[in-house]
Amino acid sequence: MAKEGTLASSSLHLQQEVTAAEDTNTKTREVAAAGSIRYACYEGEHQLPLIMSIIDQELSEPYSIFTYRYFTKNWPRLCFLAFHEDNCVGTIVCKMGQHRNTFRGYIAMLVVIKPYRGKGIATELVTRAIQVMQESGCEEVALEAEVTNKGALALYGNLGFIRVKRLFRYYLNGVDAFRLKLLFPRPDLDSLLMLSEENYNMELSRPISEGSGYHWDQQTNC
Numbered sequence: 001m002a003k004e005g006t007l008a009s010s011s012l013h014l015q016q017e018v019t020a021a022e023d024t025n026t027k028t029r030e031v032a033a034a035g036s037i038r039y040a041c042y043e044g045e046h047q048l049p050l051i052m053s054i055i056d057q058e059l060s061e062p063y064s065i066f067t068y069r070y071f072t073k074n075w076p077r078l079c080f081l082a083f084h085e086d087n088c089v090g091t092i093v094c095k096m097g098q099h100r101n102t103f104r105g106y107i108a109m110l111v112v113i114k115p116y117r118g119k120g121i122a123t124e125l126v127t128r129a130i131q132v133m134q135e136s137g138c139e140e141v142a143l144e145a146e147v148t149n150k151g152a153l154a155l156y157g158n159l160g161f162i163r164v165k166r167l168f169r170y171y172l173n174g175v176d177a178f179r180l181k182l183l184f185p186r187p188d189l190d191s192l193l194m195l196s197e198e199n200y201n202m203e204l205s206r207p208i209s210e211g212s213g214y215h216w217d218q219q220t221n222c
């Protein structure tokens with residue numbers, strides 16, 4: 001009898017869990033269809049617990065409140081949150097500054113909570129941060145991702161990031177990282193390149209007799 005009661009209650013429990021999961025799925029599908037995700041720039045310290053709680057759940061690296069404050073106090077315009085109704089469902093935390101001889105944007109943390117993944121929320125968060133970086137004069141954006149993080153690598157790959165380095169045992173969990181970079185177009189360099197291309201074409205179209213000294217059968221070392 002007691003066993004039957006336990007079975008009945010556990011099956012009821014299971015049924016409730018299934019219904020709850022179905023509700024969540026339906027809810028998130030509706031969210032995607034309605035496009036009801038609201039994106040907001042970081043407003044202040046009162047949002048820090050929201051950011052910390054979703055990042056701490058999802059990223060392997062532990063961060064202290066000082067790390068979060070370092071980013072959000074110095075670069076509040078480079079921190080965004082995604083909300084569904086009043087719930088924070090995703091966030092991005094970044095910085096920018098001089099790095100060697102380039103002015104560089106850096107993505108420190110990016111998370112979207114599980115039920116809301118695959119709906120373009122991370123893409124939107126990254127795009128917003130990148131836009132501010134570009135408008136602020138950054139020449140490139142960098143970040144590190146675990147070599148095993150297929151989702152993040154695909155996401156950044158789609159956005160034009162390239163892998164520039166593999167960092168051995170970069171994370172505390174012993175996993176290697178890829179350093180990824182997005183290079184912004186440089187109009188100053190583009191115009192220089194176009195100029196030198198024009199010169200090159202003019203040089204080629206000049207008749208040999210004009211005295212470039214170059215003959216097609218001339219031997220070169222390279």
Ligand SMILES: CC(C)(COP(=O)(O)OP(=O)(O)OC[C@H]1O[C@@H](n2cnc3c(N)ncnc32)[C@H](O)[C@@H]1OP(=O)(O)O)[C@@H](O)C(=O)NCCC(=O)NCCS
Nearest residue numbers: 058110111112117118119120121122123145151152154155
């Ligand atoms: C990585 C993460 C932020 C992606 O968030 P998301 O909102 O689901 O991403 P998007 O919906 O914007 O995905 C955009 C693209 O990225 C790729 N992508 C995202 N997640 C993927 C996965 N799990 N597997 C393969 N590709 C994936 C897809 O190409 C996708 O485009 P598509 O849906 O048109 O195929 C999320 O999975 C997450 O929070 N993971 C845990 C924390 C983390 O790894 N952060 C990154 C640290 S560098």
